[in-house]
Amino acid sequence: MDILDYFTFEPVGARIDELETPVPIIDIDIVDRNLKRFQERCDKLGIANWPHIKTHKLVPLARYQVALGAKGITVQKLGEAEAMADGGIEDMLLTFNILGASKLKRLAALVRRVNMTVVADNPVVIHGLGEAGRDAGKDIGVLVECDTGARRNGAQTPAEAAALAKEIADTPGVVYKGLMTYPAPGTRLSTEAFLTEARDLIAKAGQETEIVSVGGSPDMWKDEGLDLATQYRAGTYVYFDRALIKAGACTFDDCALSVLTTIVSVPTPDRALIDAGSKALTMDLLGLEGYGVVHAMGDAPIYGLNEEHGYLDISKVDPKPAVGDLVRVTPNHVCPVSNLYDRVVFHRGDTVLGAVKVDARGAVQ
């Protein structure tokens, strides 16, 4: 099995220095290594790998992940699920409350053609999902989303989770399948305690918790608190990024995606301007200093962004870059970056393999 077999590239030039900028360039060998390494880990742990495609949004990579052993993929929005279903993916977990007549109709259509599991954290959502299941003529498997410390949404207590499991059991068109959480980084043990209590309460009511779904790239290599988990959802590990270097989940050498940019001006010895701004790198900081770094210049930081300009601190860079030089920026948070581009480019060393459409770009609905 070769990762290249999954791609049909559009030609965009043979060498990296022939590419127009700004453009995300992705080292296919690093991607391959990242995907295989985590699949092997899941296999070893006996946990089903359900990679989140929110980061790459690419059908070819989703299919390759499944070929490597993923039991299915995770998506956040219906539009992502539709793009992946169109690309031949057959098993998906959608980890977002679905609401509204129009979306429930789209969900029913998906349920009829692929294997969909969804989540819910409140009765309104459960009742809507029930309607969609009845519309589809097929019960929809539902996981109860739990807030185990991230303070986002989800059942706030194990008792609340158990009540929702019962609500699902009482609602025609849906079937209770288990528990799901996005554990805040560093909270695996308390998360497991929450989920164990919820599972036990649910068992007392005579319901079986078949799936316990956890996830997150920051803690992906940590072993603690995984005894209960049956599936793991990680997304960012496909490319990694500066935030995950800081979190200790990877090193720079694991970062597969950089944004290739051009130095368009060097107005002072301290400052260079690149042609990548917030529309090319996003304003995501994730607690970091700067909006990305140029690793080849000693991690010179992008200290400011306008929409199309990036401000590169070259005060410590020697020799100084020249107008026209290409520089690669390692982004802080890679997921929203790949979502900005209609196309991304894959390469192997200095050889450009070609561009591919970002299938689920902008699929926020």
Place this chain on the structure above:
Amino acid sequence: MDILDYFTFEPVGARIDELETPVPIIDIDIVDRNLKRFQERCDKLGIANWPHIKTHKLVPLARYQVALGAKGITVQKLGEAEAMADGGIEDMLLTFNILGASKLKRLAALVRRVNMTVVADNPVVIHGLGEAGRDAGKDIGVLVECDTGARRNGAQTPAEAAALAKEIADTPGVVYKGLMTYPAPGTRLSTEAFLTEARDLIAKAGQETEIVSVGGSPDMWKDEGLDLATQYRAGTYVYFDRALIKAGACTFDDCALSVLTTIVSVPTPDRALIDAGSKALTMDLLGLEGYGVVHAMGDAPIYGLNEEHGYLDISKVDPKPAVGDLVRVTPNHVCPVSNLYDRVVFHRGDTVLGAVKVDARGAVQ
């Protein structure tokens, strides 16, 4: 002349409560008023209006701006210029250094079919533009970009600007047309002093400065320091946003674009989750607290964003919202928001007019 004449809408439902979320919804009457008001001001001042289309990226609005009296439009990247040329716009100022063989070829193609003026702040760019002009068989008008206080790119001193004007004069394929700056908000007077000195130095060398191009929405209503300016570039004023309310350039009633979202969970009395995260609202803060506000809830802030989740502070909201409620978020910085979406929706009151493609979305190259 009716703004509606410029649009061909795609059907997406009749009423706002039928729309899928998250989606940017744009009040066409506010847009109309914003555009007319600033055009009238430019007419009164005798300054040519060259609206920047980076905010809306829509051919219909660019054409309407020209119909209202704009002398041309401003674009930041070649991809924007190409989208606008495809849509019938004939006069454009591109305010970004263009570099690289492939981009210069695209510029030459544009120069052959529409009236393009470009900028440069260094000799490398000037020489490339000269090549493009010779390739196009048509001299390209160039403005010298000046850094008059924004500390971005541009000539650092009037003397440097004059040297660049001479470099342009000495380069076949380009012709010196004038000076351009993005003045940092609040620096109009020092900007004018810089530009006056540059113009005088350039005049001494026997070159005429035909165009003096300034811009910016934050200072758009200020009269000081505009005597030298011959053209004004403003972009954000088409929709306005929270940052421009803070800057005093508009009020909430002038904000034409909001992001329609759905409350998907109310896990606690203090917190509601909406289906718009950083992929729907961006992480742009622009010095503000929160990632947008819900005006109809007393400016309740979005205090956090994940990629697809927004955290709405409902601690002071009474009555509390319910799961399924629609809420409209006023974004901090509207320009990168409209760049996230393939389509935006226009409405008049509660009546949906329809969706249009964001023609130059993602055109960062």
